[in-house]
Amino acid sequence: MxxxxxxxxxxxxxxxxxxxxxxxxxxxxxxxxxxxxxxxxxxxxxxxxxxxxxxxxxxxxxxxxxxxxxxxxxxxxxxxxxxxxxxxxxxxxxxxxxxxxxxxxxxxxxxxxxxxxxxxxxxxxxxxxxxxxxxxxxxxxxxxxxxxxxxxxxxxxxxxxxxxxxxxxxxxxxxxxxxxxxDSPGFVSNRILLPMINEAIYALYEGVATKEAIDDVMKLGMNHPMGPLTLADFIGLDTCLYIMETLHEGFGDDKYRPCPLLRKYVKAGWLGRKSGRGFYTYE
The missing domain is CATH 3.40.50.720 (NAD(P)-binding Rossmann-like Domain)
Incomplete structure (x- = not known):
């Protein structure tokens, strides 16, 4: 072929x-x-x-x-x-x-x-x-x-x-x-990446740290090129939510349950870079 x-x-x-x-x-x-x-x-x-x-x-x-x-x-x-x-x-x-x-x-x-x-x-x-x-x-x-x-x-x-x-x-x-x-829900990339992003959103939701602090920990401590909340904005929060829902449904495991704050932002139309506002505000 x-x-x-x-x-x-x-x-x-x-x-x-x-x-x-x-x-x-x-x-x-x-x-x-x-x-x-x-x-x-x-x-x-x-x-x-x-x-x-x-x-x-x-x-x-x-x-x-x-x-x-x-x-x-x-x-x-x-x-x-x-x-x-x-x-x-x-x-x-x-x-x-x-x-x-x-x-x-x-x-x-x-x-x-x-x-x-x-x-x-x-x-x-x-x-x-x-x-x-x-x-x-x-x-x-x-x-x-x-x-x-x-x-x-x-x-x-x-x-x-x-x-x-x-x-x-x-x-x-x-x-x-x-x-x-x-063939498995989320394959490899999103099965690993999206739960990390979702956990970062939970950390923000539960008041563990500010969004800037969470991103700095992952950039400076784990050598990630951008923090998970910045990355979520880049991907699109609606896409992040959809993938988390796919993982949750596919595996039937509550460790993949989307954070309520992620759902709230998507319902508000705060989808990240593409809408001008997500965890951060964009011009």
Missing amino acids: SVKKVMVIGAGQMGSGIAQVCAQAGYQVVLNDLKTEFVERGLGVISKNLTRLVEKGRMTAEQKQDVLDRIRPSTDLNDASAVDLVIEAAVENMEIKTKLFAQLDKIAPENTILASNTSSLPITEIAAATNRPEKVIGMHFMNPVPVMKLVEIIRGLATADEVYQTIEEMTKTIGKVPVEVN
Whole structure:
């Protein structure tokens, strides 16, 4: 199996980053979203990222244009009929993802691999919405995609070895480090990271320390590049809550119970950087 043309579904922060790294590696990319304005916004982010590389001397203006020329905008899911790999980076919601994969299964050629960038949802359940579960796999990129090296590659119950090997090799060609993970709630990254963030929120909720103090302890004492509450704001508090709920439901263990303060902030619309306010306030 070989991958030459990739479709990325979802032109938001993750999807645009995935499209960028694929195009930089020489792949033909179709960047798809529900509305033209969403795709244009994603392309604008990619162009801005590439301009930064040009300014730093890591890329020429001609190379930047070549990368942009390899990305084709799309608002039609039927464009999946001419690609070797689809990477879905839509909203983190099982109902939306299974509906999308069922549609893609009907549109994409039978050899096309269907991958999900889900950060916590079961690949096996997503694959069950298709008639090709052996060709469904997880590709969990880290944020920001152009910078972070890791891609968790998640095997569903039925994922074929050949499909895994194809995705592992493709991940290396885009300059990332693939790590094999079995299908389990939160995989490895979020099973470990989100409970730590949730515990930091509990420490704030219970008045153990201020938000600044909690972040300083983890930065200065544990050598983390940013504190857990700052990181939660960066990820999005709604996303943190959703992943904690997925872990809580998936394992049935109260150690994964989301902190009430996290729920309160999400209900208030304090979602972190993207809304201008979370644990911290952003201009």
